[in-house]
Amino acid sequence: MSGPLRRTRARRWSLQTRLIVAVVSFVALILVMVGLATGTILRSMMVENLDAQVRAAADRLHVMPTSTAADALSGPQDAGTLLVVSSSFTGESAAYVAEDGTVVALSSDEVTTLIGKLRRPDPQGWVNARVPGLGDYRLRLAGAGGNTAYAVGMPTSELTLMVTQILTTVSLLTLGGLLVLASVIAFVIRRALAPLRAVADTATRVAAMPLSSGEVTITERVPAHESDASDEIGRVGAALNTLLDHVDSSLSARQRNEDRMRAFVADASHELRTPLAAIRGYSELSLRALRIAGPRPTKAVLAAGTAQSEQGLERIQAASLRMTTLVEDLLLLARLDEGKELVYGAVDLTRIVIEAAADAQAAGPDHAWQVEAVEDPVVVAGDEARLHQVVANLLTNARIHTPGGTRVTAAVEREGSEAVIRVHDNGPGIDPAVADELFERFSRADTSRARQTGGSGLGLSIVKAIVSAHAGTIEVFSEPGSTTFEVRLPARPAEPATNDLSAA
Structure with a gap:
């Protein structure tokens, strides 16, 4: 055989089909078990009823040692009653009551065959035997004394017919119920899985998109x-x-x-x-x-x-x-x-703000600079050089992006367990188009490459990175005529101040 051998994998059933098959199969198994149990119980009850009929027929018979089966059945008996007699006086004989009430004797061959089957009764004396030309019978052995024995039986055709009808009815009802169940289950499962199909369709459409x-x-x-x-x-x-x-x-x-x-x-x-x-x-x-x-x-x-x-x-x-x-x-x-x-140590933010404001005033004399600081030093654990860079960058940002004459205020205070630095100006505010991306790297409020205003777009991203490294936060609140950058850092108890905190 030339060419590669290819295996075709059987297509798996859909989830809906598997669920329907599983539910219907399970219910079918239960119904079949219930049907079999019901049929068994009904048959047992009908067999007991038939046994009672056989006993009643036996009680009505008077079998004498010198009587044949036909003689004993001469009295009023139910149609279908079968009597088999074995006597040392009359020999072996058998007869039954026909539908019209007449007594019909069996042939010698039929009697011999029936007698052979009667030799193997159950412990209670019951025998199930097929009588040629009559059908199945249920017989019970009895004795008349001496060397005479007889067996009385009733046909089981009615029992068999009724059990067959019951099983047929149960089977048809089970099949119909399963078809209805399958239809209902298919509808319910299809409706239940509709969201899942919508999910699959959506995922398929997204997967086909160029991303x-x-x-x-x-x-x-x-x-x-x-x-x-x-x-x-x-x-x-x-x-x-x-x-x-x-x-x-x-x-x-x-x-x-x-x-x-x-x-x-x-x-x-x-x-x-x-x-x-x-x-x-x-x-x-x-x-x-x-x-x-x-x-x-x-x-x-x-x-x-x-x-x-x-x-x-x-x-x-x-x-x-x-x-x-x-x-x-x-x-x-x-x-x-x-x-x-970062190199951590005790950092006096008040001194940093004052020094940074003094440097900013020297770099931007056309702006109005103001410092607001509390009397007690505001101390945090951090890197002094980097925190100074934060304040300096914020003041430089206010100076570069506001016109001359703008008032810039640098404030530092303690609020609860946090040290707060605020840089406020009354300039034109921040363009809303860049407000959400202000602290992103490479973000530029001025898209030109002018050295004076363009910048590299790293200043505020450096500020945010340093503040985040100190487990702090930075926010900006801006509207025309008012812009405030607010830095919050975890504060520590203030140490005795040894530096000159006078304003520059």
Whole structure:
């Protein structure tokens, strides 16, 4: 045989078919067992009734040692009564009462066959035997004294007919009941599994959607009437809808992160390209000045070259500092994500706020700066340098994104077990379009790449990372004319202050 052998796997039944088959089979088994038990009990009762008829017939007979079976049946007897007599006087004989009341004697061969069957009775003297030409009989052995014995019997045809009718009726009713049950069960199960089919259809449609790249929105959901959480199958639909909501929001967040990453790459490329171009340009300018001076430059040429080289080196240094700042910010975020970079100690937030406000006032003299601090120091456990960076970044953010003349207030206080730092300004407020993404990395309120206002989009993300590393929270509340950044950190009991906390 050439070619690979392929095995065809039998198709599995559907869940609905399996449930119907299982329920109907189980009920059918129960009904069959009930039918068999009922038939057995009814047959036993009818056999007892037939035995009573046989005894009554035997009581009505007067079998004498000299009587034959036909003589003994000459009196009034029920139709079908069978008598078999074995006597030393008259020999073996048998007769029965016909439907018209006449007594019919059996032939010698029939008698011999019947006598042979009567020789094997049960312990109570009962024998079930088939009489040729008459059918099945139930006989009971008795004796008339001396050397005479006889057996009286009644036909079992009526019993057999009644039991057959009962079993037939039960079988037909069982079959009809099973068909009705199968129809009802199929309807009920189909209705019950409708939410599950809706879940499968929804999952199939979602699986066919391209989700690997690009802006993706999952609009497919299990219908509301198929996702009722009041039952188990409905909870599957509700769970799938919840899962799809999470996946949809995750895909949207992924797309936003990708967009931010692209913007950041463009910004970082611009930020790094500018200083790199400056370094290259000024280094080439310095080299050109040295080449022009020649091996024996005059004093004037040497002085001009020296001045030009010094200016170029200053520009190179400034450009390298800009690159260093950007790289250090990225490195800081990476280390904070790894749980590193913090050196804990007792930190006086009041002193940090005052010092940061003094630095901000020097950097932005066209703004109005104000410090609100309580008399007692507000102390937390944390990294002093990083917490100073938090306050400085918030004040710098307020200075850069508000026009001159804006009042900026830095406040620090203790509320219960928390230390609270608030930076408030009465500037134009935050654009609602970026309010939800303000603390995300690479988020920029100004999409331009201006050095004065554009920034790298890492300042507030660094603030959030540092605050989170200190088990704190940061929130922003903004509306036109009022913006407040609120930082909350776990406070510790204040230690005796030894620093000068006077306002700058």
